[in-house]
Amino acid sequence: MINEDWGTVRENLRKQVGQSAYAAWIEPLEFDGVSGSVACFHVPTAFVGTYVNQHYGDQIVRECSAMNKAIERVAFAVPASREVAPKRAHRPEPQRQTQSVDEMMERGGAQLDPKHVFSNFVVGKPNELAHAAARRVAEGGEVTFNPLFLYGGVGLGKTHLMHAIAWELRERQPDLKVLYVSAEQFMYRFVQSLREGKTMDFKLLFRNADVLMVDDVQFFAGKDSTQEEFFHTFNALVGQNKQIIISADRAPGEIKDLENRIASRLQSGLVVDLHPTDFELRLGILQSKVEVYRKSYPGLVIKDGVLDFLAQRISTNVRVLEGALTRLFAFASLVGKEITMELTQDCLSDVLRASDRKITVEEIQRTVAEHYNIRMSDMIGPKRVRTLARPRQIAMFLSKRLTTRSLPEIGRRFGGRDHTTVMHGVKRIESLMAQDSQMADDIEILRRSLEA
Numbered sequence: 001m002i003n004e005d006w007g008t009v010r011e012n013l014r015k016q017v018g019q020s021a022y023a024a025w026i027e028p029l030e031f032d033g034v035s036g037s038v039a040c041f042h043v044p045t046a047f048v049g050t051y052v053n054q055h056y057g058d059q060i061v062r063e064c065s066a067m068n069k070a071i072e073r074v075a076f077a078v079p080a081s082r083e084v085a086p087k088r089a090h091r092p093e094p095q096r097q098t099q100s101v102d103e104m105m106e107r108g109g110a111q112l113d114p115k116h117v118f119s120n121f122v123v124g125k126p127n128e129l130a131h132a133a134a135r136r137v138a139e140g141g142e143v144t145f146n147p148l149f150l151y152g153g154v155g156l157g158k159t160h161l162m163h164a165i166a167w168e169l170r171e172r173q174p175d176l177k178v179l180y181v182s183a184e185q186f187m188y189r190f191v192q193s194l195r196e197g198k199t200m201d202f203k204l205l206f207r208n209a210d211v212l213m214v215d216d217v218q219f220f221a222g223k224d225s226t227q228e229e230f231f232h233t234f235n236a237l238v239g240q241n242k243q244i245i246i247s248a249d250r251a252p253g254e255i256k257d258l259e260n261r262i263a264s265r266l267q268s269g270l271v272v273d274l275h276p277t278d279f280e281l282r283l284g285i286l287q288s289k290v291e292v293y294r295k296s297y298p299g300l301v302i303k304d305g306v307l308d309f310l311a312q313r314i315s316t317n318v319r320v321l322e323g324a325l326t327r328l329f330a331f332a333s334l335v336g337k338e339i340t341m342e343l344t345q346d347c348l349s350d351v352l353r354a355s356d357r358k359i360t361v362e363e364i365q366r367t368v369a370e371h372y373n374i375r376m377s378d379m380i381g382p383k384r385v386r387t388l389a390r391p392r393q394i395a396m397f398l399s400k401r402l403t404t405r406s407l408p409e410i411g412r413r414f415g416g417r418d419h420t421t422v423m424h425g426v427k428r429i430e431s432l433m434a435q436d437s438q439m440a441d442d443i444e445i446l447r448r449s450l451e452a
């Protein structure tokens with residue numbers, strides 16, 4: 001693909017996404033060339049890159065690969081010259097040599113979100129371990145666990161915790177070179193350094209970090225040369241006793257197409273997971289956001305029950321929860337109203353509907369059948385051998401947990417079984433999970449992939 005092709009691709013995208021989305025998100029992209037199977041783009045800010053990737057990534061890939069079949073992925077990066085290096089006025093002028101690496105270091109990392117600090121992080125049962133580990137690392141004392149590996153589903157606070165560690169370390173030890181990048185940026189920079197013949201700069205940048213954080217490393221799956229480079233970087237830093245902090249959406253061993261030696265290195269420190277939020281945590285997060293909001297809008301009135309209702313109904317992830325609340329605030333301030341239950345239901349009807357239709361019994365059956373490699377017909381059929389009955393019970397258990405279906409309704413969807421059979425299945429799995437951690441892990445993985 002060349003620049004003119006990008007012109008054509010842009011036009012096609014304009015038709016698909018509409019003029020205003022086009023102007024906001026596609027137009028600012030600057031095509032930067034193709035490297036292997038990756039089409040690279042410059043973006044004005046890291047946020048634009050993330051947003052575009054999440055919302056239009058697939059479409060852009062599709063259109064680009066129509067021009068050039070080799071293209072399978074897109075990557076976005078803020079060109080170094082455009083990033084603003086934070087000032088460090090309080091520091092004495094460093095040596096010339098270190099300065100250049102230093103400057104790179106400052107530019108090399110992604111921007112940290114100022115809202116992602118520890119004081120804004122609400123701690124509850126599901127995230128207390130991850131929070132404690134992050135706190136410990138942020139104290140910056142002796143490196144006790146290396147790497148710290150944080151994992152958990154989308155929107156559970158991994159990035160928030162990593163930024164919080166970075167902020168805290170910068171505050172406590174301004175001279176420490178703290179480098180935070182997404183795995184995608186790591187790859188992008190690596191590919192770019194290869195293309196420009198500047199791999200030394202790349203190595204210098206990453207291997208001079210005192211603390212390296214790489215977010216969302218599941219992105220490395222299947223990207224062999226990037227994995228290789230990451231592995232070397234990792235070893236070089238660990239060898240110097242430099243702290244490494246990694247996040248992913250699943251446990252190291254669960255990341256497909258990640259080399260074994262890398263997975264096992266990633267497991268060699270402390271692995272902690274962020275569990276899905278529970279009602280109390282969601283309510284706590286909502287309350288803390290309301291408190292923050294009240295500081296600017298003291299007149300804000302929220303009727304009883306509204307926050308409970310949201311915490312109950314929006315259980316997908318914290319990002320969705322936050323988005324809902326922001327919309328509610330905006331709406332209420334526009335029409336100058338207090339936030340009642342009715343306003344909430346009106347204003348958030350789409351979000352509420354989306355979290356309603358979330359997971360179906362059939363989806364659960366399919367996912368579980370696939371996981372255990374059995375046929376759908378056996379999943380709902382009459383055979384009772386253990387190899388079929390166990391997955392079936394797991395699917396029943398998950399149906400009870402993840403949908404609002406009643407036991408009789410679930411039974412009907414399992415080939416017309418009685419509700420007592422379903423109840424028995426659910427109980428059986430509950431007790432097995434308590435005894436058998438492998439089983440519990442397995443089910444946890446299934447649940448995650450269903451909720452993803």
Ligand code: ADP
Nearest residue numbers: 120121122154155156157158159160285318319
């Ligand atoms: P992840 O990286 O795990 O996908 P993020 O760290 O981006 O998730 O979190 C998504 C959003 O939810 C962010 O705005 C973050 O500030 C917020 N969030 C997540 N967990 C918490 C928490 N425990 N307390 C406060 N805000 C949270």
Ligand code: MG
Nearest residue numbers: 158159215216
């Ligand atoms: Mg994240």
